[in-house]
Amino acid sequence: MTKFEDLGISQATLKAVLKMGFEEATPIQSETIPLGLKGIDLIGQAQTGTGKTAAFGIPLVEKVDVKMDAIQGIIIAPTRELAIQVSEELYKIGAGKRVRVLPIYGGQDISRQIRSLKKAPHIIVGTPGRVLDHINRKTMRLDTVNTVILDEADEMLNMGFIEDIESILASTPAERQTLLFSATMPGPIQRMAEKFMKDPQIVRVKTKEMTVPLIEQYYIEVQERNKFDVLTRLLDIQSPELAIVFGRTKRRVDELSEALTLRGYTAEGIHGDLTQAKRMSVLRKFKEGTVDVLVATDVAARGLDISGVTHVYNFDIPQDPESYVHRIGRTGRAGKTGVAMTFITPREKSYLAVVEKTTKRKMERMQAPTLDEALEGQQRAVVDKIVQTIESNNLHYYKAAAQELLEGNDAQTVVAAVLKMLTKEPDTTPVKLTEESPLPQKRDRKQFDRGDRRRRDDSRGSYNSDRNRKKAPVKPRSGEKRTGGKSSKPRSYNHQ
Numbered sequence: 001m002t003k004f005e006d007l008g009i010s011q012a013t014l015k016a017v018l019k020m021g022f023e024e025a026t027p028i029q030s031e032t033i034p035l036g037l038k039g040i041d042l043i044g045q046a047q048t049g050t051g052k053t054a055a056f057g058i059p060l061v062e063k064v065d066v067k068m069d070a071i072q073g074i075i076i077a078p079t080r081e082l083a084i085q086v087s088e089e090l091y092k093i094g095a096g097k098r099v100r101v102l103p104i105y106g107g108q109d110i111s112r113q114i115r116s117l118k119k120a121p122h123i124i125v126g127t128p129g130r131v132l133d134h135i136n137r138k139t140m141r142l143d144t145v146n147t148v149i150l151d152e153a154d155e156m157l158n159m160g161f162i163e164d165i166e167s168i169l170a171s172t173p174a175e176r177q178t179l180l181f182s183a184t185m186p187g188p189i190q191r192m193a194e195k196f197m198k199d200p201q202i203v204r205v206k207t208k209e210m211t212v213p214l215i216e217q218y219y220i221e222v223q224e225r226n227k228f229d230v231l232t233r234l235l236d237i238q239s240p241e242l243a244i245v246f247g248r249t250k251r252r253v254d255e256l257s258e259a260l261t262l263r264g265y266t267a268e269g270i271h272g273d274l275t276q277a278k279r280m281s282v283l284r285k286f287k288e289g290t291v292d293v294l295v296a297t298d299v300a301a302r303g304l305d306i307s308g309v310t311h312v313y314n315f316d317i318p319q320d321p322e323s324y325v326h327r328i329g330r331t332g333r334a335g336k337t338g339v340a341m342t343f344i345t346p347r348e349k350s351y352l353a354v355v356e357k358t359t360k361r362k363m364e365r366m367q368a369p370t371l372d373e374a375l376e377g378q379q380r381a382v383v384d385k386i387v388q389t390i391e392s393n394n395l396h397y398y399k400a401a402a403q404e405l406l407e408g409n410d411a412q413t414v415v416a417a418v419l420k421m422l423t424k425e426p427d428t429t430p431v432k433l434t435e436e437s438p439l440p441q442k443r444d445r446k447q448f449d450r451g452d453r454r455r456r457d458d459s460r461g462s463y464n465s466d467r468n469r470k471k472a473p474v475k476p477r478s479g480e481k482r483t484g485g486k487s488s489k490p491r492s493y494n495h496q
């Protein structure tokens with residue numbers, strides 16, 4: 001491990017980085033920071049959650065001349081949430097030098113952005129559509145830019161942002177430094193990217209697997225119609241601190257989050273058809289832990305860094321192996337452990353091998369848990385809670401009533417009644433979930449890649465991503481909510 005002190009960065013930035021709690025540089029940081037400072041073009045690839053943001057953020061901040069009131073660096077990211085997150089991290093890294101960072105993304109009031117742009121930010125972090133919008137309106141000039149960074153470069157190029165990116169690059173000086181970062185960098189995309197870079201150096205943190213070893217990876221073979229019950233049982237057994245459930249389409253996400261809510265989970269959905277205010281409030285609630293389960297399309301697959309995400313469930317198998325890598329990478333970040341579960345319908349089994357071939361890691365097969373196991377999981381959670389309460393030794397108010405109960409009943413019966421009352425028994429509230437048709441049977445990687453890749457235009461807010469640890473200690477869910485469910489069309493799911 002390298003110390004930040006040895007990477008040739010200024011005292012002000014060093015102080016800021018240490019204040020962020022970073023003690024030592026991660027491998028991608030120690031390899032790319034010195035090269036980034038030299039001004040050469042770079043393609044950086046390292047596993048999810050290994051600090052790529054600071055790997056490009058530190059040299060970018062270092063290059064900024066704060067006395068110059070002009071935009072000197074621009075970072076482009078595929079989603080609004082990621083642009084906001086990256087701008088927050090850059091702000092922290094640049095706090096020592098007092099670097100001004102401004103996020104620019106679709107769905108936010110444009111006149112407000114124009115006013116902020118007039119305050120001469122040094123670094124812009126934006127989504128492609130909205131950045132281009134400002135360039136066309138001439139409300140943002142990039143002719144003083146010396147560094148361009150494409151975060152999640154492969155995703156942006158893949159998803160049809162290539163023209164926007166090229167237009168943005170065309171409005172920056174030709175002698176700029178260009179940096180590309182992602183955990184995945186498929187060959188064709190790398191070659192295409194090299195077109196707008198100058199002799200880029202490729203920095204790849206060598207690892208055996210593309211996914212993080214600290215993420216336990218499982219798959220469960222399950223029929224489409226049984227997926228929801230299997231999901232709820234897993235949630236009951238595994239009791240994640242925070243979980244993300246990925247679904248293939250926006251409708252899927254809406255229906256799943258509604259269904260989970262009906263069954264008493266605190267769940268909310270996020271996808272590109274929601275207003276920006278809603279997207280932000282859902283994410284905020286998830287970060288705070290008011291919402292335990294975030295149901296998402298691939299809009300949340302890339303780059304988002306939310307601490308406490310212990311489990312990722314691929315309710316629908318992702319459409320390409322890269323998406324798998326990024327989705328499960330929302331857990332197991334910065335040295336933490338995580339669990340990833342992928343549901344595979346019998347007709348989609350061929351995708352498993354394709355994913356495993358790309359990640360160079362085998363997923364372990366897990367049997368779908370039974371109803372009894374789910375109940376047992378819930379009961380265990382209650383027992384753990386009771387043990388904790390006993391240990392807290394703060395029970396004197398309750399002792400008289402306990403004595404009274406024990407006078408009329410034997411101890412085992414009393415405890416069993418308490419357990420029954422506190423245990424969340426399997427909920428059979430009917431929910432509505434439209435069946436997704438399975439991905440077409442494709443066997444090789446080439447065909448796998450040719451999925452329905454539609455353009456995602458962030459400035460209009462439609463992220464058309466409709467291709468869309470060990471077991472956590474068992475924790476009972478708080479605030480169970482039961483609502484009378486309506487029976488569903490076109491399909492009603494129920495236990496049994």
Ligand SMILES: Nc1ncnc2c1ncn2[C@@H]1O[C@H](COP(=O)(O)OP(=O)(O)OP(=O)(O)O)[C@@H](O)[C@H]1O
Pocket residue numbers: 021022023024025026029046047048049050051052053054182183302303304305329333334
């Ligand atoms: N040197 C470090 N020491 C400790 N924590 C770090 C260090 N560098 C980054 N982190 C933290 O690690 C987490 C992951 O970092 P980051 O989001 O940059 O990962 P990433 O490689 O970009 O992942 P992804 O591929 O998912 O985008 C963040 O919470 C970040 O603050």
Ligand SMILES: [Mg+2]
Pocket residue numbers: 052053151303
């Ligand atoms: Mg990142």
